[in-house]
Structure formats: structure tokens, C-alpha cells
Amino acid sequence: xxxxxxxxxxxxxxxxxxxxxxxxxxxxxxxxxxxxxxxxxxxxxxxxxxxxxxxxxxxxxxxxxxxxxxxxxxxxxxxxxxxxxxxxxxxxxxxxxxxxxxxxxxxxxxxxxxxxxxxxxxxxxxxxxxxxxxxxxxxxxxxxxxxxxxxxxxxxxxxxxxxxxxxxxxxxxxxxxxxxxxxxxxxxxxxxxxxxxxxxxxxxxxxxxxxxxxxxxxxxxxxxxxxxxxxxxxxxxxxxxxxxxxxxxxxxxxxxxxxxxxxxxxxxxxxxxxxxxxxxxxxxxxxxxxxxxxxxxxxxxxxxxxxxxxxxxxxxxxxxxxxxxxxxxxxxxxxxxxxxxxxxxxxxxxxxxxxxxxxxxxxxxxxxxxxxxxxxxxxxxxxxxxxxxxxxxxxxxxxxxxxxxxxxxxxxxxxxxxxxxxxxxxxxxxxxxxxxxxxxxxxxxxxxxxxxxxxxxxxxxxxxxxxxxxxxxxxxxxxxxxxxxxxxxxxxxxxxxxxxxxxxxxxxxxxxxxxxxxxxxxxxxxxxxxxxxxxxxxxxxxxxxxxxxxxxxxxxxxxxxxxxxx
Numbered sequence: 001x002x003x004x005x006x007x008x009x010x011x012x013x014x015x016x017x018x019x020x021x022x023x024x025x026x027x028x029x030x031x032x033x034x035x036x037x038x039x040x041x042x043x044x045x046x047x048x049x050x051x052x053x054x055x056x057x058x059x060x061x062x063x064x065x066x067x068x069x070x071x072x073x074x075x076x077x078x079x080x081x082x083x084x085x086x087x088x089x090x091x092x093x094x095x096x097x098x099x100x101x102x103x104x105x106x107x108x109x110x111x112x113x114x115x116x117x118x119x120x121x122x123x124x125x126x127x128x129x130x131x132x133x134x135x136x137x138x139x140x141x142x143x144x145x146x147x148x149x150x151x152x153x154x155x156x157x158x159x160x161x162x163x164x165x166x167x168x169x170x171x172x173x174x175x176x177x178x179x180x181x182x183x184x185x186x187x188x189x190x191x192x193x194x195x196x197x198x199x200x201x202x203x204x205x206x207x208x209x210x211x212x213x214x215x216x217x218x219x220x221x222x223x224x225x226x227x228x229x230x231x232x233x234x235x236x237x238x239x240x241x242x243x244x245x246x247x248x249x250x251x252x253x254x255x256x257x258x259x260x261x262x263x264x265x266x267x268x269x270x271x272x273x274x275x276x277x278x279x280x281x282x283x284x285x286x287x288x289x290x291x292x293x294x295x296x297x298x299x300x301x302x303x304x305x306x307x308x309x310x311x312x313x314x315x316x317x318x319x320x321x322x323x324x325x326x327x328x329x330x331x332x333x334x335x336x337x338x339x340x341x342x343x344x345x346x347x348x349x350x351x352x353x354x355x356x357x358x359x360x361x362x363x364x365x366x367x368x369x370x371x372x373x374x375x376x377x378x379x380x381x382x383x384x385x386x387x388x389x390x391x392x393x394x395x396x397x398x399x400x401x402x403x404x405x406x407x408x409x410x411x412x413x414x415x416x417x418x419x420x421x422x423x424x425x426x427x428x429x430x431x432x433x434x435x436x437x438x439x440x441x442x443x444x445x446x447x448x449x450x451x452x453x454x455x456x457x458x459x460x461x462x463x464x465x466x467x468x469x470x471x472x473x474x475x476x477x478x479x480x481x482x483x484x485x486x487x488x489x490x491x492x493x494x495x496x497x498x499x500x501x502x503x504x505x506x507x508x509x510x511x512x513x514x515x516x517x518x519x520x521x522x523x524x525x526x527x528x529x530x531x532x533x534x535x536x537x538x539x540x541x542x543x544x545x546x547x548x549x550x551x552x553x554x555x556x557x558x559x560x561x562x563x564x565x566x
Contacts, residue, residue, distance in 0.1 A: 003178060003236045003374075004548045007171040008502060009441050010494050013184055013198040019045040019162070021413055022183055022201040024169045024228065027057035028145075029381030029402030030207030031152035035111070036410030037205075038161055042417060045199050046156065046163045047185055049208075049223045053149045056209045056220060056382065057399070060145025061266035061334060062128055063138035064108075064403075065396035066101040069125045072133045074098040081397060084130045084296040085390020086523035087539050088241070088560055093387035096368060097397070097404050104403040105137065113151035115139045127271040128395035129249075130296040136396045142266050142332045148399065164193065168496055169227060172204060172235035172377060173430035180204050180376025181428035183231075188496060202428045203413045206232060206364060206372075206379040207406070211507045213447075213500075215357035216455040219248055219264045225500040226507035228383035232364040233506060233546040237372045240385045240543045240562070241362025242507070243514035246393055246524045247460050248358035249300040250276075252351065253315035254342060259451070262356050263338040265318060267395050270294055272331065274320035277350060278307050281319075298392045298524040301355040305460050308354070317350035355460050359398060361389040361524065362514075365543065367565045370409035373545075378413070380405040387562055391523025440481040442505055444497035449477060450504050458512050463529040467516045474509050478550075506546075513554050514542040 023034040026048035037044045048055070067077045077098040082089050109115065115137045116124045125134040139147035156163065166188040173181040182200040187193045208228030212220025229239055250270070252263040270276070270293045276285050284307045289295035295303075304316050320328070325347045328336045339346050364372050364379040366386050372379055380386075381402040388401050457470025484490055492498040520534040521527050541557045557563060 003174050004234055004546050006234045006546065006548065006550060008499055009491055010170050010184065010186065010499070011196045013196050015193055015197040016200055017045065018200045019043045020201060020417060021045070021203045021205065022047060022199045023205045023207060024183065025055060025207030025209060025381065025383070026052045026153070027055040027207060027209055027381055027402065028148055028152065028399050029406045030205065031156055032403055032406035033205050033207060033380060033410050034161055035152070035155055035159065036407055037413060038159055040410060040414035042414060044161055045201070046161055047167050047169055047183070047199065048163065048165055049168055049227070051165050052153045052156065052163060054221065054223065056224060057145045057402070058149045059219065059221060059264065060148070060399060061142040061264055062268040062396050063126065063136040063144045064105060064148070064399040065131065065135050065394070066105045066137065066400055067098060067135055068102055068105065068123055068137060069133060069135055072135050074101070076133060077101070077135060080131050081388070081394045084392050084394035086298070086392055086533070087390065087535060088523070088541065089390035090387025090562060093368060097388050097401060100404045101400045104400070104407060108148065108151070108403060111151055111155050113139065113148050116141065126268050127294065128267040129270065129291070129294045129300060130394045136268065136271065138268065140333070141330060142268060142334045145399070168499060169208070169231060170196070170499065172231055172374070173198065173200070173428070174235065175428050176431055178375065179428065180374060181430035186496065186499070200428055200430065202376055204377050205409055206377065206383050207381045208383045210360045210382040211504070212357045214450065214454050214504050214508050214511070215459065216259045216451040217251070217262050218260070218357040219251055219262060220357070221261055225504050227500070227503050228379065229363055230503035230506040232372065232374070232377065232379065233510070235374050235377065236545065237374045237377060238365045238543050238545045239363060239510060240365040240541050241391070241514070242360065242511045242544065243518050243525045243542065244361040244389070244391050244523055245357055245511065246297055246359040246361055247301045247355040249297055249304050249355050250318050250353040251356035252338060252342060253354045256314050263342070265335055265351060265353055266332070267297070269318065269320055269332060269335065272323070274318050274323070276300070276304065277317050277319050278311060279313060279317070296392055297395060301460060301524070302526060304353070304355055315352045315354040318353050319350040320346055321348060321350070359393055361391065361393050365562065365565065368408065369412040370405050371412065371565050373565045378409045380409055391525060440484065441492040441494060441498040442477065442481050442501040443492045444501055446477055447497070447501040447504055450474070450501070450508050454508055454511070458515055460526060462515055462525070462527050464516065465529070467512055470512050471516065474505060474512060477505060510544045510552060513552050514544060517542055517554060517556070
């Protein structure tokens with residue numbers, strides 16, 4: 001796969017460092033990959049957009065799924081994952097996840113993570129939607145991500161890994177043969193370097209998290225602007241299944257005009273017995289699925305949305321008053337505090353909830369070792385599409401995927417380095433930057449226009465009409481930026497806000513193109529004008545890459561299997 005030649009308009013790097021591996025992102029996937037690479041003797045640099053503990057992992061409430069309990073097996077975990085994925089999971093990828101997962105969790109514990117235990121000292125396991133067994137390990141009641149992040153950050157600091165915080169990665173560097181040669185990045189005010197620089201490395205691991213900020217309301221932090229997917233597209237990599245954006249069913253409803261990151265009400269609350277009810281107190285999920293409130297997330301999100309439409313309501317309710325104060329305070333202290341901070345006491349009243357953008361099941365297409373279609377570029381965690389999630393991620397499989405595939409990536413990089421040059425890899429020589437910007441930058445306020453467009457046209461409910469309207473509006477934003485560049489040679493001033501807006505437009509275009517092509521309803525892709533699942537025509541993946549002229553090349557795979565990355 002050749003590079004598109006497109007890069008973000010930015011100043012030339014004013015400094016550079018070299019390493020064997022650069023890991024972009026500091027969630028569970030990124031820090032696990034970095035720790036394993038360092039343990040293999042590779043010089044590793046971690047680059048992260050904010051502080052080391054500011055990514056999406058910190059916000060994970062429910063837990064991490066693995067077959068750790070008595071009577072549970074990887075085969076049962078596999079079956080639940082395949083059902084949730086609605087026919088598009090790669091079965092071998094899922095088998096890798098569920099068989100390697102339990103030991104990966106144990107290694108996380110040995111790194112220093114502390115999970116909640118029962119009276120006998122065993123890990124306490126709960127249930128979430130789509131799981132037929134209790135297999136969700138959690139920490140701090142509902143603060144699993146915070147504990148996982150704490151343990152990994154402490155391990156990274158204890159081992160002295162080089163880190164560059166407050167740094168937005170801009171583009172992939174490649175050598176004359178098209179192989180990865182590192183990244184360019186911009187360090188914001190508090191970093192150890194100033195301005196735009198480069199890390200030269202023959203292996204780059206993208207672990208940049210999601211792209212939830214492409215929608216107005218999301219559970220994702222403000223840094224989740226699709227930077228990794230956009231970087232990969234500009235580098236010539238393929239992305240897949242981007243139409244499958246999971247909307248978490250139970251997000252605290254703060255008003256119809258609420259924007260940005262919204263408080264999540266974990267699926268574990270339903271796992272412990274909370275009910276979904278409408279304004280009249282009726283449990284509307286009973287009878288819609290055998291698991292009722294614990295059906296897979298796409299089914300619950302659709303059930304909530306349907307009842308909202310039927311009743312002309314802006315939200316539904318989650319009723320857990322029967323838990324009592326003691327259980328709320330012990331099991332869900334984070335959610336309790338968030339609710340009370342917004343004037344709601346779940347001990348005495350139902351919680352108003354509505355679906356919001358939560359997780360990208362698709363992303364940069366990889367193989368079983370995390371390799372993308374660009375040599376030397378790897379991806380893991382939410383930015384990647386390994387085939388594990390299919391059309392809808394099973395609850396709490398995300399942290400596990402980050403662990404398992406990060407370890408696989410580190411093993412592959414170490415093996416390649418040993419084969420190439422004893423231990424350490426070659427020193428890459430990147431090709432020079434193009435003299436002129438090949439892509440105009442968008443103004444910061446364009447971000448909000450993109451979010452409104454995507455929420456209205458490509459949200460929980462989609463149709464050809466809504467998606468066509470979204471595509472037209474996104475094209476108009478592109479055209480305005482291009483015309484400004486062509487007419488007066490000017491583009492928006494390079495900076496974090498303009499780079500983020502430009503990345504958001506890139507991923508929004510791909511998402512809408514894929515959603516328009518998939519003329520069916522499957523998993524978390526809900527086409528109200530194509531209400532049925534169509535296995536005969538659509539049990540296959542949609543793969544997108546960026547052409548040098550910035551148009552999109554969109555195709556489907558021949559089957560539900562991914563083709564090789566090389």
C-alpha cells in the first residue's frame with residue numbers, strides 16, 4: 001500500500017528523537033504495548049495527547065470480560081461475542097481474544113492492578129448485556145478503568161519509559177520504500193519539547209482510542225477526535241466497519257442540547273438488577289429479548305429509541321431504587337456521585353437516560369498481530385478493527401482486546417527487530433515533507449458543524465435521506481476550505497483546534513460513506529429504511545482508503561472474512 005502523499009498542514013519539525021518503537025496513546029492498549037516492547041529490550045517512546053492517564057481507559061466503568069469464573073469457559077465467551085457481533089466477527093480473532101484473555105488479565109494483575117474480590121479473596125465477577133455468565137472483573141465498584149490506568153501508568157514511570165505528554169500526533173513518516181519511519185507531532189504548552197517535532201522509528205503503534213467527538217453527545221473524552229484513523233488514512237492504510245458506532249444505551253440525560261462528554265451509567269448497573277422503564281414506569285424491554293435489559297447493547301439502544309419515538313419523549317429511565325443506599329455507595333460510587341452532581345439521586349428516583357455515541361467497533365484494519373496495510377504501522381484498541389467486535393461490541397470486551405492485541409503487537413515487533421538486526425531495528429530515513437500543504441485545514445468552529453451534522457444524519461437512526469443530507473453537508477465544509485485555499489492560498493492557522501477539526505471531517509466522511517453503502521440494519525448500524533438484516537448481500541465488510549486526490553475508495557470484501565493485510 002502506497003502513501004497518499006497527504007499530510008496535515010503544519011510547520012516542519014524543529015527537533016527529533018529516535019527509538020525502536022513509538023506508541024501513540026496511553027490507554028490500556030498503548031501502555032501495555034509499550035511495557036511489553038520495553039521488556040523485550042526495545043527502546044520505546046510513548047506519545048500521548050494529554051496526560052498519561054487522560055484517555056478513554058480511565059472512564060471505563062463496567063470492567064473487563066474474561067472467562068475467569070467457575071464453570072465459565074472461553075468457548076462460552078466466544079459464543080456470546082459472536083452473537084453480539086451479528087455475523088461479522090472474525091471467529092479466529094475472537095478465539096484469540098477469549099483464549100488468551102484470562103492470562104492477559106492475570107498479567108495485568110501482576111503489573112499492579114487490583115480488582116474487587118469476594119469474601120474468599122476471589123475476583124468478584126458481575127454480568128453485563130449479552131453475557132450469559134458472570135465474567136466481568138471490576139475495580140473500585142465502578143472505577144475499573146481508573147484502576148487499570150493507574151497500575152499501567154505507575155509501571156511505565158517505574159520502568160523509566162520515555163514519554164511525551166500533551167502531544168498531538170500529526171502524520172506518519174515513511175521512507176523511500178513506503179515503510180514506516182516514525183511520526184510528526186506537536187507538543188502543547190506543558191510538554192518536554194516545544195512545537196512540532198518528530199520521533200523516528202521503524203515501528204509505530206497506534207493506540208489513539210476512539211472518535212466519539214464526531215457526534216454532539218458522547219461518552220468519550222474531548223481528546224477522542226479520530227486522530228489515529230485519520231492519520232492512518234492519510235498514510236494509505238485501510239479502515240473497515242466504521243459505520244458500526246455503538247451508542248451506549250444508558251447515558252445520563254442532561255438535556256436535549258447537551259454537548260460534549262456525557263456521564264455514563266454503566267451496563268453493570270443493569271447487570272446488578274436495575275430496570276429500564278418509561279415515563280409510566282413500564283419495563284419496555286421485557287418481551288423484546290430473552291435477556292430483557294441485559295440484551296446486547298444495540299438491541300437495548302434500539303428499544304430505548306423506539307419507546308422514545310412512540311411516546312414523543314426525550315429520554316427513558318433506569319430504575320435502581322431497590323438497590324438501597326448502601327449498595328449504591330459501595331458498588332457504584334462514581335455513578336452515584338455523577339448523578340447527584342447533576343441533581344439526581346438514584347437512591348430515591350429513577351435516572352433519566354438516553355443513548356449517546358460510545359464506541360467505534362470499526363477502525364484501522366489489522367491482522368491477528370495488529371499489523372495494518374502499511375508496513376511497520378500497527379494498531380490496537382479502539383482505533384483498530386481486528387475483527388473481534390463485528391457489527392457490535394460485546395460489553396467489556398474492549399479492555400480485554402486492548403490487552404491481548406497489544407501483547408501480540410509487542411511480540412511481533414520484537415521478533416521482527418531480532419530478525420532484522422540482532423535486537424534493535426533499523427534506523428529509518430523518512431522522505432521529506434511535501435513543499436505545499438495537500439490538505440486545507442478547517443476552522444475550529446467547523447468541529448461543531450460536523451458534530452451537529454453527524455448527530456442528525458448518522459446517529460442511532462439512519463436512512464438514505466439522512467445520510468445523503470449528511471454527506472452533502474460534509475462535502476460543503478470540504479469545498480469551503482478548499483476554495484479558500486485555492487482562491488487566496490490561505491488555510492486555517494495550523495494548531496490543535498484546526499488539526500482536530502480536519503481529522504473529524506476525515507473520519508466523518510468515511511463513516512457516512514460506509515453507512516450509505518450498507519443498505520441493511522445490522523448490529524449497531526440501524527437503517528430505518530432498510531429495517532432487516534440481509535446476510536445474502538451484506539454479511540461482508542466495508543473497506544475504505546483515501547485516494548491521493550482526497551476522494552474515498554470504498555469497497556466490500558467478498559465474504560465475512562478479512563483479506564490479508566499484505
